[in-house]
Amino acid sequence: MESILLGVGVTALAGALATVAGAAEDTESNIGSQGDPNSQVQLAPQMGYIHRIYNKAVSGEPPAYGLWVTIGAGVAWAFMVTGMNPVLAIVIASALAIFVQGAYATTAYLGRTASLNKFEQPVYIDLLKSVTTVTMAHAFVAVFTTVSMCYLLNAALGHPFPLALLGIVWGIALGAAGSATGNPFYGKERQYQSQKFGAGVPISASGNIVRYAEAGQRSSLDNGWFTGKLGGPASGVCFGLIVFLELWRTVLFEEIAGGWGAIIAGVLIILVFMIIDRYVEVWARKNYGPYVKAEEATA
């Protein structure tokens, strides 16, 4: 009973860490214009829209976060083998991972922007300094919390995978949660569409990204403010739920039916979510439906 209580407590803590990680991850990638807004940012100068938006394309978010978290987990593991205190090891390892992230971010911005010289897109050095440090700070929060979560799984719940392997699995999951859940909340309207809300993305407007903010010229830092409201928390809830439900079903039901209990609980959770998804989809279609012809258009 005590082990189950401890397990549930660790599960809650890991879920909380994951929630913070998801929120920080999405904010980081949106400030850096990684993920799907990136192609429009890259395209904009070719269409004649010179901008002051960061263009950080290390790769898709899942592999990139796979790398940062794996570095954090692997280096932390190696430091712990040498006898270092786990908390200190995780902090130093995450800092090293973020050093790598920052180096990748700056080389991505410089490389892509320099390759656009034909379209008269300059390199803005103040952007490089201000935005990179902000993305590094957010990435540190995301990597530190994820590595801490992996360490909890290993040390407190006795997960059989070594830390680096947990790091690669959960790092990719974190990047995928931020990319799939967080980006739709922000990019389409806020960053790369200087169009009215709900206008869709007409081909002729490709590359017409939002370059001017309410007061003056827009840089990617404004994306942090916008993402902090919706995209970040949504990614956080998504990743937190993934971690929490995954651990919760294992902790509570592993003893039942020789391990099959946890598997049955997992299948049940998937079924419940499929029913909820279907209900939400039908509800949204009924309420927002396909576009109908405007009545004045026929007149």
Add this chain to the structure above:
Amino acid sequence: MSVQITASEGGIPHDTLMAVGLIGSIVCLYLTYLNGATGTDVFSFFGGLAAVFALIWGTDTIKHLCSYGIGTGVPSAGMIAFGTGVIAMLLATQFDGMYLAPIMAVVIGAIVGFVAGFLANNVMNMNIPVMIRSLTEMAIIGAIVIMGLTAVMAGGFGFDALSVTMVQILGPLEATSYASSLLGGCLIAVAFMLGGIALQHPFNACLGPGEQQDRTLMLAAECGFLSMIVVAAISFAFVSMFAAVISLIVAIAGWYYTYAKYIELSRRDAYAWLNAKPILEPKGEA
């Protein structure tokens, strides 16, 4: 990320880069055998240099492959290189006793890569002319890079070096431990991700109509040294303090030099280099 891929023409021919990368990396991998010959592990850093040579070659391979317009394929190319390469690397470690591991990594990598390329072109009907050759090259590159980074971490790439570590218990007593070895800690995952991203990043970051070969290759070297910094930090757990510090110094020095050079080359190629200036609207008709 679906952006238009534009590759520059000219520069050093691909075959020359391949020859330099292949020979350079194999020579460096063999130099790590000096560890066994001298009974130390201070020569581990040659593994990192082997990875740098291979990554420079691999960046040019990716450029060739991706000039066929595989939109989102640049990051995936790095992943498949290491997915195929890790198989070749692990099999090749079996030949370490005969000093054949680097050669066998190339041979097995070529076989695995050829099969992957054949399947992609002929079974999945991708029909890209350079696909088979590129995937063959990339599997070899993946195997060499993982082997090189492993050598930095563990001081060698024999199966024993990877799977067993000596742990001190009660002072002078020593016991073998599998769980705290390089394979037991699954640090191959770190080498895998470090290499996979380092291989695809240079071309992915520099693509565009103004892509220049020297700048892209400088970035490849930078990514290689950056990966080496991480594995050098991990190596503190496996090799002697002195050897780990040497690897770290070589990695940091190499990284700093290539990073500074890369910024210089970016400055050369950029349209303008501005600090806190407003948006410059283009002078053309747009």
